Amino acid sequence: MMCDPLILAVPGVRGLVPYEPGKPIEELERELGVKNAIKLASNENPYGPSPRAQAAAVAALGHVSRYPDGGAFALKRALAGRLYVGERQITLGNGSNDVLELIARTFLSPGEVAVCDQFAFAAYPISVRGIGAEMIMVPSRDYAHDLEAMASALSPAVRMVFLANPNNPTGTWFSRDDLERFLAACPKSTIVVLDEAYFEYVSDAAYPDGRTFLDRHPNLIVVRTFSKVYGLAGLRLGFALSSPALADLMNRLRQPFNVNAVAQAAAIAALEDQAYVAEMAAINAQEREALRTSLAALGVTALPSVGNFLCLKVGDAPRLYQALLRTGVIVRPLGPYGMPHHVRVTVGRPEENARFLRELSVLLDPVRET
Numbered sequence: 001m002m003c004d005p006l007i008l009a010v011p012g013v014r015g016l017v018p019y020e021p022g023k024p025i026e027e028l029e030r031e032l033g034v035k036n037a038i039k040l041a042s043n044e045n046p047y048g049p050s051p052r053a054q055a056a057a058v059a060a061l062g063h064v065s066r067y068p069d070g071g072a073f074a075l076k077r078a079l080a081g082r083l084y085v086g087e088r089q090i091t092l093g094n095g096s097n098d099v100l101e102l103i104a105r106t107f108l109s110p111g112e113v114a115v116c117d118q119f120a121f122a123a124y125p126i127s128v129r130g131i132g133a134e135m136i137m138v139p140s141r142d143y144a145h146d147l148e149a150m151a152s153a154l155s156p157a158v159r160m161v162f163l164a165n166p167n168n169p170t171g172t173w174f175s176r177d178d179l180e181r182f183l184a185a186c187p188k189s190t191i192v193v194l195d196e197a198y199f200e201y202v203s204d205a206a207y208p209d210g211r212t213f214l215d216r217h218p219n220l221i222v223v224r225t226f227s228k229v230y231g232l233a234g235l236r237l238g239f240a241l242s243s244p245a246l247a248d249l250m251n252r253l254r255q256p257f258n259v260n261a262v263a264q265a266a267a268i269a270a271l272e273d274q275a276y277v278a279e280m281a282a283i284n285a286q287e288r289e290a291l292r293t294s295l296a297a298l299g300v301t302a303l304p305s306v307g308n309f310l311c312l313k314v315g316d317a318p319r320l321y322q323a324l325l326r327t328g329v330i331v332r333p334l335g336p337y338g339m340p341h342h343v344r345v346t347v348g349r350p351e352e353n354a355r356f357l358r359e360l361s362v363l364l365d366p367v368r369e370t
């Protein structure tokens, strides 16, 4: 007789709920027969990568019979030069989700405790609970990280804390002073994981660059990605910046070929085209605020956001999500985050944002909060 497959899994995995990614366009078109669907559900760059990155990726396809450079010499040199860090401070991952999991596996044992915000990015609890450690979720304040409450939750027994700046799915962020205070209050035996997936989009002068805190805080790990402003989500490339000592530990566990050759080549070219990054960030800020203004005119409020997405309060969010799907517009309902009245929408191209607003204006009234 078959035994219960659940008992075959390690304890941490038994309680996991599968992550629900944004619905792929092809899946929607297959399921509902919708044509010309648009996806505003995974915070990708709607303009794609720099043409230089694309050309480098195509050229790299000519050499895929060879294993990639497991040490990623050229990419690390390019990153180190761009970010003013040492090459030995870099740990690469197959997307920053891979890096987050690597961090949990390197520094957390089963039964140990980590802390994050109530509405923090879903990859953190999955990585922590998957290895049988415990994740404590600290209540948010106005949907933002309550850094004082999070600091109060720390003790030497808490091995790790996750901060997302800005956070996804809320878009909220904290200042350099807030981070300074938090790090000063944090025990040196607690690893601080600072996720800056949207770093390049943020222009506010008070927004901190986590990298500049590394010298004074050897327990800090800053995580970034090529999936957002760089437009390379499909190639999977993220990285951690830390002290060389922490990077050495993570690199002992890292799969040697976790970053493929095409991603490495594309990323090097993408880093060289900083004019493109600046242009993408400027367009995003303009479109995001235009979208916010149009939403306000419809009576829909968005949380403050410095990323390439807005978190909207819409009433019956699952119903709105389904209704939008039938029009070919994919957004992200936030029920899995415990936000059943909110959806997250990625800032798209102007014509995509206009289509979203048009469909939303028709569908909004029946789902509005009663």
Ligand SMILES: *Cc1c(COP(=O)(O)O)cnc(C)c1O
Pocket: 043, 094, 095, 096, 097, 098, 121, 164, 167, 168, 195, 197, 224, 225, 226, 227, 228, 233, 237, 238
């Ligand atoms: C999108 C996102 C990432 C990026 O994940 P990748 O695995 O690099 O694609 C990481 N953290 C947050 C908070 C994000 O929103």
